[in-house]
Amino acid sequence: MAPLIVHADRDRLAAGLAALVAEDLRAALRAKGRASFAAPGGTTPAAFLSALAAAPLDWARVSVLPGDERWTPPEDERSNEAMIRRAMAAATGARFEPFWRAGETPESAAPLLSAAIAPALPLDVAVIGMGADMHCASLFPGAANLSAALAPDAPPVAAITAPGAVEPRVTLTLPALAGAGRLYLLIAGADKRAALRTALGERDATVAPVGAVLGAARAAEVHWAP
Numbered sequence: 604m605a606p607l608i609v610h611a612d613r614d615r616l617a618a619g620l621a622a623l624v625a626e627d628l629r630a631a632l633r634a635k636g637r638a639s640f641a642a643p644g645g646t647t648p649a650a651f652l653s654a655l656a657a658a659p660l661d662w663a664r665v666s667v668l669p670g671d672e673r674w675t676p677p678e679d680e681r682s683n684e685a686m687i688r689r690a691m692a693a694a695t696g697a698r699f700e701p702f703w704r705a706g707e708t709p710e711s712a713a714p715l716l717s718a719a720i721a722p723a724l725p726l727d728v729a730v731i732g733m734g735a736d737m738h739c740a741s742l743f744p745g746a747a748n749l750s751a752a753l754a755p756d757a758p759p760v761a762a763i764t765a766p767g768a769v770e771p772r773v774t775l776t777l778p779a780l781a782g783a784g785r786l787y788l789l790i791a792g793a794d795k796r797a798a799l800r801t802a803l804g805e806r807d808a809t810v811a812p813v814g815a816v817l818g819a820a821r822a823a824e825v826h827w828a829p
């Protein structure tokens with residue numbers, strides 16, 4: 604069971620998790636001379652990512668990739684790549700490895716991306732968000748291809764589209780996320796804490812993908828603030 608760390612407020616959540624992740628990345632740099640970090644999408648993580656980017660790190664040796672991407676160009680405000688680059692602008696020299704590929708579909712890009720990120724695996728750190736529907740990354744309940752993306756032998760990146768989604772997506776799969784040296788779930792608000800409680804009691808991985816990912820993780824923590 605992943606421990607739940609409760610922070611007094613969202614500022615302390617962002618700062619506290621950033622300090623932990625920065626130390627994880629420094630440890631990887633000391634051990635291997637390089638590090639890899641999968642950043643969360645959505646709206647919650649911007650403060651965390653900005654605080655992390657301000658940490659004194661040799662960012663030129665850190666690969667930063669999105670945990671998932673809405674399949675839209677980085678010029679689009681919905682792009683996770685754009686949000687991550689903006690929030691992490693202070694991480695001078697960080698090696699961003701975006702998922703968006705012009706001229707490709709999620710289906711055609713996924714195997715290319717699996718091959719491209721292979722040298723960065725296992726990830727040193729992955730941080731994911733969660734929706735009230737118990738998805739994480741783009742592992743959405745009810746999505747076509749979800750079971751394949753949750754399989755222990757899934758390739759690192761899969762194409763996946765949530766029912767009624769604005770756009771198709773690509774996502775890191777369960778083995779890529781769970782195989783990270785450190786996996787952190789970053790959530791805020793009472794609704795998500797309640798959804799997490801439900802997810803931890805749900806045995807069907809396709810109903811609660813976040814529960815399956817946390818349950819399979821090498822080392823996971825949940826960080827939450829009201």
Ligand SMILES: O=C(O)[C@H](O)[C@@H](O)[C@H](O)[C@H](O)COP(=O)(O)O
Pocket residue numbers: 643644645646647648671672673683731732733734738739740741
């Ligand atoms: O592209 C996305 O939005 C992410 O894939 C998604 O998993 C996100 O992390 C959660 O939905 C939480 O999003 P919020 O932080 O906006 O609530």
